Amino acid sequence: MSAAGSTEERSGHPLTQLWGRYRQYRRRVVLAFLLSTIRKIMDVVPELLIGAAIDVVVRGADSFVAGALGVESRQEQLIWLAVINAVVWILESTADYLAALTWRNLAQQVEHDMRLEAYGHVQGLDMAWHESRPTGSTLAVLNDDINQLERFLDTGVDKLYQVALNVLLVGAVFALTSVTLTVLAFLPIPVIVVGSMWFQRRLQHRYARVRATVATISGLVSANLGGMSTIKTFTAESRELERVRAASEDYKQANAEAIRASSAFVPLIRMAILTGFTTTLLLGGFYALDGRLEVGLYSVLVFMTQRLLWPLTSIGEVLDLYQRAMASVRRILHLLDERPVTVPGDVALPAVRGELELAGVRAGYGDGPDVLRQLDLHIPAGEVHAIVGPTGAGKSTVLRMLLRFADPREGAVRLDGVDLRELQWETLRGRIGYVAQDVFLFEGSVADNIAYGAPDASRDQIVRAAQQAAAEEFIQQMPDGYDTHVGERGVTLSGGQRQRLALARAILRDPAVLILDEATSAVDNETEAAIQRSLAEVTVGRTTVVVAHRLSTVRHADRIWVLEAGRVAEAGTHDELVARGGSYADLWAVQTGLAVPD
Numbered sequence: 001m002s003a004a005g006s007t008e009e010r011s012g013h014p015l016t017q018l019w020g021r022y023r024q025y026r027r028r029v030v031l032a033f034l035l036s037t038i039r040k041i042m043d044v045v046p047e048l049l050i051g052a053a054i055d056v057v058v059r060g061a062d063s064f065v066a067g068a069l070g071v072e073s074r075q076e077q078l079i080w081l082a083v084i085n086a087v088v089w090i091l092e093s094t095a096d097y098l099a100a101l102t103w104r105n106l107a108q109q110v111e112h113d114m115r116l117e118a119y120g121h122v123q124g125l126d127m128a129w130h131e132s133r134p135t136g137s138t139l140a141v142l143n144d145d146i147n148q149l150e151r152f153l154d155t156g157v158d159k160l161y162q163v164a165l166n167v168l169l170v171g172a173v174f175a176l177t178s179v180t181l182t183v184l185a186f187l188p189i190p191v192i193v194v195g196s197m198w199f200q201r202r203l204q205h206r207y208a209r210v211r212a213t214v215a216t217i218s219g220l221v222s223a224n225l226g227g228m229s230t231i232k233t234f235t236a237e238s239r240e241l242e243r244v245r246a247a248s249e250d251y252k253q254a255n256a257e258a259i260r261a262s263s264a265f266v267p268l269i270r271m272a273i274l275t276g277f278t279t280t281l282l283l284g285g286f287y288a289l290d291g292r293l294e295v296g297l298y299s300v301l302v303f304m305t306q307r308l309l310w311p312l313t314s315i316g317e318v319l320d321l322y323q324r325a326m327a328s329v330r331r332i333l334h335l336l337d338e339r340p341v342t343v344p345g346d347v348a349l350p351a352v353r354g355e356l357e358l359a360g361v362r363a364g365y366g367d368g369p370d371v372l373r374q375l376d377l378h379i380p381a382g383e384v385h386a387i388v389g390p391t392g393a394g395k396s397t398v399l400r401m402l403l404r405f406a407d408p409r410e411g412a413v414r415l416d417g418v419d420l421r422e423l424q425w426e427t428l429r430g431r432i433g434y435v436a437q438d439v440f441l442f443e444g445s446v447a448d449n450i451a452y453g454a455p456d457a458s459r460d461q462i463v464r465a466a467q468q469a470a471a472e473e474f475i476q477q478m479p480d481g482y483d484t485h486v487g488e489r490g491v492t493l494s495g496g497q498r499q500r501l502a503l504a505r506a507i508l509r510d511p512a513v514l515i516l517d518e519a520t521s522a523v524d525n526e527t528e529a530a531i532q533r534s535l536a537e538v539t540v541g542r543t544t545v546v547v548a549h550r551l552s553t554v555r556h557a558d559r560i561w562v563l564e565a566g567r568v569a570e571a572g573t574h575d576e577l578v579a580r581g582g583s584y585a586d587l588w589a590v591q592t593g594l595a596v597p598d
């Protein structure tokens with residue numbers, strides 16, 4: 001099992017799995033099939049009526065209609081046939097409308113449910129899972145693959161069913177008429193079926209490749225859109241265009257292969273149809289001339305052969321849709337089969353004091369090397385502790401452990417003495433305020449963003465949190481103050497402003513534990529001083545863990561942990577560490593200008 005997640009593949013055909021998964025729609029599926037059946041039956045009847053009409057004209061009082069309805073006059077018989085025909089057409093039109101409505105609504109409903117289920121599922125997967133794959137490829141499943149399934153359910157299933165039902169119904173008419181003709185007219189069908197299966201197999205892996213290339217393009221494009229400023233800074237536009245071109249070329253190639261295979265299908269079927277049609281035309285004609293077959297029935301059979309075989313040409317198109325949809329369903333189900341590794345426990349602490357502890361923690365990413373090695377760290381409730389150290393020492397990884405974005409490979413992380421693995425998310429993450437290095441702001445107003453973790457907060461509470469985070473001043477200078485819209489990822493705000501909003505957001509929840517990852521790295525000295533003053537106020541009564549590069553921000557901490565290569569190199573108060581003359585003292589000297597780095 002990799003740290004990125006485990007997969008629990010359910011076996012079985014994708015459609016069987018869907019059938020099992022969406023039990024609530026079974027009745028609607030049955031209804032849709034029923035309506036499709038009525039429509040198809042009504043669709044075949046006019047052909048029989050044509051035969052009956054010819055029969056009336058040729059045989060008069062001896063016709064099938066005369067026998068069935070007890071009407072002798074040809075004119076009257078024809079009027080009856082016209083009335084029946086009108087009724088059949090009305091029934092067919094009604095069934096057609098209702099069938100289309102049922103299938104399409106079903107497709108929309110399944111698409112909606114599946115999108116919600118898949119998105120909800122993705123939200124529940126580990127951070128490690130999210131970090132281990134490009135966002136774009138997850139997006140491709142959530143958008144393209146789910147749309148592909150919708151397209152198939154919308155018209156594909158119905159078309160496939162129509163083709164199969166057609167063979168059955170027309171087959172029944174043939175069988176009732178002449179066994180010889182049935183055998184001959186149906187001769188092409190095994191060729192078509194075997195041919196279809198052969199094509200299907202050839203198409204299957206081609207479509208899997210098409211879906212995979214879609215995911216690659218989506219991943220690349222969404223990553224590039226996110227990193228547009230970097231692309232522009234390095235004038236890498238043409239290089240990136242080239243990469244997208246290569247990925248798109250791959251997609252085109254994969255699609256071209258699939259199209260080549262699926263297009264060859266129709267000509268093959270046309271040849272088979274020609275054989276069946278010619279046989280019925282000639283042999284049926286000879287039978288009619290010999291008087292072994294009624295003229296009316298002969299005309300029915302000729303029409304029916306057309307009926308039987310021509311729709312089979314659309315089977316290629318339907319199979320195409322089917323194969324694409326199945327490739328998509330497999331990808332969706334594969335995503336749904338991903339299981340989170342870090343699942344919540346069931347312990348709920350009534351009140352969280354905020355004591356934190358890492359005991360003998362060994363941790364890392366994926367299958368990579370250990371990033372934290374036998375780390376012991378104890379943070380008593382209510383104290384302010386800082387974690388410092390060179391870049392890559394594992395500071396952010398410690399915070400990751402505290403938020404339980406991942407579990408340690410060895411050792412334990414505890415909150416108030418309880419292993420995090422035993423706690424409910426609400427007790428753990430619900431009681432922690434976290435300000436990340438890279439602040440994410442949502443579409444909405446400034447106030448909405450501050451209240452993100454406490455949607456019921458009053459405007460007064462929001463303003464108070466903003467004041468504590470030293471954000472009040474710049475918010476008031478914005479065009480609509482707290483109602484100013486901040487765009488996607490808060491692009492209208494500076495890095496420092498974003499950090500302060502994130503801080504206000506964390507404070508508003510009144511968390512027992514406040515975790516700040518470089519929360520003041522993007523602010524100027526004056527703002528930092530303002531935040532420091534606010535922090536002195538907001539950290540009272542709650543445990544605070546601060547990761548910082550700028551040591552001035554943490555010099556008043558109750559304890560400073562200096563990490564080096566995943567271990568605690570030294571720990572103590574600022575004064576103790578400076579007096580000790582170790583790596584912290586060196587770093588302090590460099591940062592305060594008392595020494596120059598080597």
Ligand SMILES: Nc1ncnc2c1ncn2[C@@H]1O[C@H](COP(=O)(O)OP(=O)(O)OP(=O)(O)O)[C@@H](O)[C@H]1O
Pocket residue numbers: 131365366368371389390391392393394395396397398
């Ligand atoms: N998502 C990740 N996947 C794989 N390795 C990672 C990931 N994040 C961090 N690492 C690795 O873990 C190690 C510690 O990273 P971490 O971010 O904890 O260090 P840090 O002390 O916070 O560094 P900085 O001060 O630069 O933020 C680094 O070697 C880094 O390469």
